[in-house]
Amino acid sequence: MTQLQKETMVENSSRLGFHYGYIILIIGILTVTGALGFARFGYATIVPSMKVSLLLNNTQMGAIATGNLIGYTAFSLIGGFLAARYGPRLIIGFSMSLTGVTMFLTGLSGGFASAVALRFLTGFGSAGSNVPMMGLASAWFGPKRRGMAAGFLVGGSGLGFFVTGFLVPKVIAASPQNGWRLSWFILGALVVLLGLLSYIFLRNSPKDKGLLPLGVESVASPQSSASSMVDQMGEVNKAAPVSGPEATTKSIVWSSVYASPAMWHLGFIYLFFGFEYIIYGTFFSTALVSDKGFTQAQAGAMWALAGAIGIFSGILWGAVSDYIGRKYALAIVFALHAVCYYLFYSANADGGMLLVSVILYGLTAFSIPGIVAATCGDYVGARLAPAALGMVTLFFAIGQAAAPSVAGYLADATCSFNKAFLLAAAVAAVGSVGSLTLGQPKHKL
Numbered sequence: 001m002t003q004l005q006k007e008t009m010v011e012n013s014s015r016l017g018f019h020y021g022y023i024i025l026i027i028g029i030l031t032v033t034g035a036l037g038f039a040r041f042g043y044a045t046i047v048p049s050m051k052v053s054l055l056l057n058n059t060q061m062g063a064i065a066t067g068n069l070i071g072y073t074a075f076s077l078i079g080g081f082l083a084a085r086y087g088p089r090l091i092i093g094f095s096m097s098l099t100g101v102t103m104f105l106t107g108l109s110g111g112f113a114s115a116v117a118l119r120f121l122t123g124f125g126s127a128g129s130n131v132p133m134m135g136l137a138s139a140w141f142g143p144k145r146r147g148m149a150a151g152f153l154v155g156g157s158g159l160g161f162f163v164t165g166f167l168v169p170k171v172i173a174a175s176p177q178n179g180w181r182l183s184w185f186i187l188g189a190l191v192v193l194l195g196l197l198s199y200i201f202l203r204n205s206p207k208d209k210g211l212l213p214l215g216v217e218s219v220a221s222p223q224s225s226a227s228s229m230v231d232q233m234g235e236v237n238k239a240a241p242v243s244g245p246e247a248t249t250k251s252i253v254w255s256s257v258y259a260s261p262a263m264w265h266l267g268f269i270y271l272f273f274g275f276e277y278i279i280y281g282t283f284f285s286t287a288l289v290s291d292k293g294f295t296q297a298q299a300g301a302m303w304a305l306a307g308a309i310g311i312f313s314g315i316l317w318g319a320v321s322d323y324i325g326r327k328y329a330l331a332i333v334f335a336l337h338a339v340c341y342y343l344f345y346s347a348n349a350d351g352g353m354l355l356v357s358v359i360l361y362g363l364t365a366f367s368i369p370g371i372v373a374a375t376c377g378d379y380v381g382a383r384l385a386p387a388a389l390g391m392v393t394l395f396f397a398i399g400q401a402a403a404p405s406v407a408g409y410l411a412d413a414t415c416s417f418n419k420a421f422l423l424a425a426a427v428a429a430v431g432s433v434g435s436l437t438l439g440q441p442k443h444k445l
Helices: 002-017 021-038 043-054 058-086 089-105 112-140 142-176 179-201 249-259 261-290 296-324 325-344 351-364 366-379 383-412 418-436
Strands: none
Touching: 021 089, 021 112, 021 142, 021 179, 043 058, 043 142, 043 179, 043 261, 043 296, 058 089, 058 112, 058 179, 058 261, 058 383, 089 179, 112 142, 112 366, 112 383, 142 179, 142 296, 142 366, 249 383, 261 296, 261 325, 261 366, 261 383, 261 418, 296 325, 296 351, 296 366, 296 383, 325 351, 325 366, 325 418, 351 366, 366 383, 383 418
8 A cells, every 4th residue: 555545545534524434334233133133043032933833842943053053153264264355245245145045945944954954054144244244343443443343233133132022923923823934034035135235335445435444543654573464454564574585474464363372262262152142042032931931922022122232232342341451341241141141040930030131131142242353353453353253253153053952952851941041151150260361462463
């Protein structure tokens, strides 16, 4: 990038009253709403009716959820690579379309095998949408804004909770026998529409609009150290020296991501989150109906409440992480998760304890992905953030892929979901302690 180009971007960013980064943020929220809020968490409200209609048990319903999350795992790592190579806009647009189509087809499932296969493909598309979208925030927002931006993005999951919590029970009540199928049709069509919007409005870099990232006022001059190989525009600095006369900057920084102990540490912490949060997120409605004596409409209303609160939780915790530091924010959130799950485990038909549990889940459930995405940007810089996020998301996906099957098995073995929620509380407590041992980013790779 020439000095003239840098000066032009600085001038454009200061002259324009409305930064295009806000458009990226709005579309990003809608993308996460479709890719996770509808595609993944919509399953929780559909499970009770789908289970009865297809004559399945809890272990099988957990396995269907696991199929979705294995698909998410399969695309998590390559999603970051593809986004870095072909651009997030193309990958997100295609993946959202795949997600919506396979959700629609899930409504045509005739049994366990077809449901698992289609949910696998839905997970594949969800990862291809969500992982690049979270990484894209690091390119469009400066370091001081990344936590808050990522918090806004993960609020899209809360919006999905809110919509499905009210919509799905009403659809099922209107058509008790086929309502779960109609719910998949409606949600799938909405995701395809959101995918079209993402392709139209997303841009791969502020450079495409002649802008600096939001919150960045100047472009730093190249420095002669490996720590400056990624500049504020998310561009690899080709002028930076490297070890070895023939080595390229690109190969060094990419290999450094996967050789970084900090990224592996963050990955294992993310695995704990994946395991604990998805148990609550998958079996919340089923456990309320089968164990606590609630109706599906009541369970849906509580799910919607968690979503309404969750829309803003990512923003809150993103800002908190910007202020007190990523690792301390992670530790606090994990601790609140442990309390949330223990309250659900302890409550019988106690609406008060369950309400507190739901509020805590809404306040915290969508915060950790945003904090982790911001942490990746802190460690490796904007250009490599999608690849780094893809790496740690692989750990996350392994945790969340294993959890539904384990929880479903425990429910069938004990005739209750209580032990599954107690397990989630224990894993969250381990995650809290592990977060406190994270090192502070010293420099970007």
